[in-house]
Amino acid sequence: MTDALNTAIRKTPSWLLYLVGAAYPVWLLYAGFTGGLGVDPVKAMEHALGKAGLQVLVAVLLVSPLRRFTPLNFLSWRRALGVISFFYILLHFLVWMVLDVQILSQVWADIAKRPYIIVGMASLLILLPLAVTSNNRSVRKLGPKWRKLHKATYLAVLLGGIHYIMQIKSFQYEPYVYLFVIVGLIALRRLPKRQMRHPKKGPLRSAA
Amino acid sequence: MAHRWTNDLTHDDVTPKSAYLNRRQIMAGMAGLGLATIAPKAQAAAETLEPTPFDVITQYNNFYEFGTRKEDPARYAAALTTKPWSIKIDGMVDNPGDYALEDILSKMTIEERIYRFRCVEAWSMVVPWNGFELKDLLDLAGVQSGAKYVAFETLYRPEEMPGQRQPFLEWPYVEGLRLDEANHPLTLMATGIYGKPMPNQNGAPIRLVVPWKYGFKSIKSIVRITLTDKEPPTSWNKSIPSEYGFYSNVNPQVDHPRWSQASERPIGGGFFAKRIPTLMFNGYEKEVAGLYEGMDLRKNY
Numbered sequence: 001m002t003d004a005l006n007t008a009i010r011k012t013p014s015w016l017l018y019l020v021g022a023a024y025p026v027w028l029l030y031a032g033f034t035g036g037l038g039v040d041p042v043k044a045m046e047h048a049l050g051k052a053g054l055q056v057l058v059a060v061l062l063v064s065p066l067r068r069f070t071p072l073n074f075l076s077w078r079r080a081l082g083v084i085s086f087f088y089i090l091l092h093f094l095v096w097m098v099l100d101v102q103i104l105s106q107v108w109a110d111i112a113k114r115p116y117i118i119v120g121m122a123s124l125l126i127l128l129p130l131a132v133t134s135n136n137r138s139v140r141k142l143g144p145k146w147r148k149l150h151k152a153t154y155l156a157v158l159l160g161g162i163h164y165i166m167q168i169k170s171f172q173y174e175p176y177v178y179l180f181v182i183v184g185l186i187a188l189r190r191l192p193k194r195q196m197r198h199p200k201k202g203p204l205r206s207a208a
Numbered sequence: 209m210a211h212r213w214t215n216d217l218t219h220d221d222v223t224p225k226s227a228y229l230n231r232r233q234i235m236a237g238m239a240g241l242g243l244a245t246i247a248p249k250a251q252a253a254a255e256t257l258e259p260t261p262f263d264v265i266t267q268y269n270n271f272y273e274f275g276t277r278k279e280d281p282a283r284y285a286a287a288l289t290t291k292p293w294s295i296k297i298d299g300m301v302d303n304p305g306d307y308a309l310e311d312i313l314s315k316m317t318i319e320e321r322i323y324r325f326r327c328v329e330a331w332s333m334v335v336p337w338n339g340f341e342l343k344d345l346l347d348l349a350g351v352q353s354g355a356k357y358v359a360f361e362t363l364y365r366p367e368e369m370p371g372q373r374q375p376f377l378e379w380p381y382v383e384g385l386r387l388d389e390a391n392h393p394l395t396l397m398a399t400g401i402y403g404k405p406m407p408n409q410n411g412a413p414i415r416l417v418v419p420w421k422y423g424f425k426s427i428k429s430i431v432r433i434t435l436t437d438k439e440p441p442t443s444w445n446k447s448i449p450s451e452y453g454f455y456s457n458v459n460p461q462v463d464h465p466r467w468s469q470a471s472e473r474p475i476g477g478g479f480f481a482k483r484i485p486t487l488m489f490n491g492y493e494k495e496v497a498g499l500y501e502g503m504d505l506r507k508n509y
Binding site for chain 2: 115
């Protein structure tokens with residue numbers, strides 16, 4: 001059963017993932033023009049893209065814990081998910097800049113002095129080189145450096161979660177849930193592998 | 209006493225009821241009214257004010273008692289019972305007591321006020337309110353000479369207001385004005401929009417409208433008004449004092465710590481609605497600047 005599932009995952013062509021990923025902003029645009037996003041389609045689209053970007057990044061962080069703690073293996077999807085998340089976050093930024101703030105001088109002023117925008121921009125800038133190197137040629141060219149570089153994903157997701165919390169107006173659960181999940185998923189990677197498999201033996205052995 | 213202040217825009221300038229159901233018709237209607245609105249009396253920017261369509265005003269609300277999303281109030285406010293309704297007026301007044309809304313309304317003249325409405329989140333609308341001046345209600349209660357401030361309180365009824373079951377803010381919502389602000393002829397107790405009874409999501413059955421202040425000062429669904437000699441606590445100030453002050457006058461020169469207040473996005477214009485510059489005191493500088501003479505508005509934000 002899981003074998004069949006893993007085979008299906010592995011055999012999913014990445015163009016299909018990209019197609020599904022691209023469909024969402026297209027649908028948002030359509031909904032915005034036809035009233036489906038309410039009376040303020042700009043903010044609705046801006047927030048939807050930002051949140052979708054964060055959600056796909058969380059999915060990226062889920063891949064390796066799923067591999068470690070369950071039989072599920074989504075590794076072959078991870079690169080496409082990463083690129084899609086970057087694409088959403090870039091669109092989120094563009095909607096903010098072009099449709100929301102509009103005035104270029106104000107865009108610069110906001111980027112320079114609003115902490116939550118600085119944090120969001122930092123996350124986007126960290127993701128940029130990762131997206132650019134998300135191809136086989138870069139993997140070959142960069143060799144072991146590629147893996148190191150792509151560890152920056154952790155920082156980008158963390159900043160994304162903080163950016164979400166920083167812009168809420170009063171106490172709301174949702175952004176905290178995101179940050180909790182993000183921190184949890186990053187923390188899982190710090191668990192020593194041996195201790196996880198032999199939780200009782202591990203510490204004893206190291207003491208001896 | 210009604211009609212202390214009159215709109216630059218008059219009754220004739222409001223979009224006809226039949227038109228505000230359909231955006232395209234409104235545009236046509238406004239174009240038709242165009243010549244009439246550029247009347248000599250409207251020398252300020254007022255002649256370009258186009259009331260925001262009814263369905264936009266009633267579907268895009270900040271009313272955290274029903275949830276934090278803009279569409280939550282329209283979705284959940286139907287459960288609110290607004291009859292019977294009374295307002296407790298207490299504190300430093302000669303005639304304290306519970307005032308039934310019908311009794312209040314029987315003594316008031318309802319007039320229309322087309323006001324700019326500017327949210328602290330940098331969006332705006334133009335709303336044709338119906339209501340009476342707060343001063344008329346305060347006169348009814350008889351304000352005592354030592355009173356300096358007016359405190360307001362929103363209904364607390366979590367069984368009908370799902371947002372009040374969440375800790376978004378400290379409930380009930382409270383607001384306050386200085387007595388001279390409360391007595392200003394622009395300060396309205398609104399009971400309707402577009403000539404219709406106040407929709408629940410907009411603060412039924414009666415709410416405050418202070419057009420030169422950010423929208424959150426205009427407290428909704430009021431059940432209590434207290435005259436006091438001390439500055440009353442206000443909900444957003446209690447929640448984030450560094451971002452929301454007691455005065456909260458619309459001021460394009462004083463930014464919110466997280467965004468600029470220099471411009472605003474008019475709601476209802478779709479994807480490509482242009483930002484417009486925010487006006488000092490939301491365009492009511494001539495009327496209210498005198499209230500704040502000598503005050504540091506950067507400090508008293």
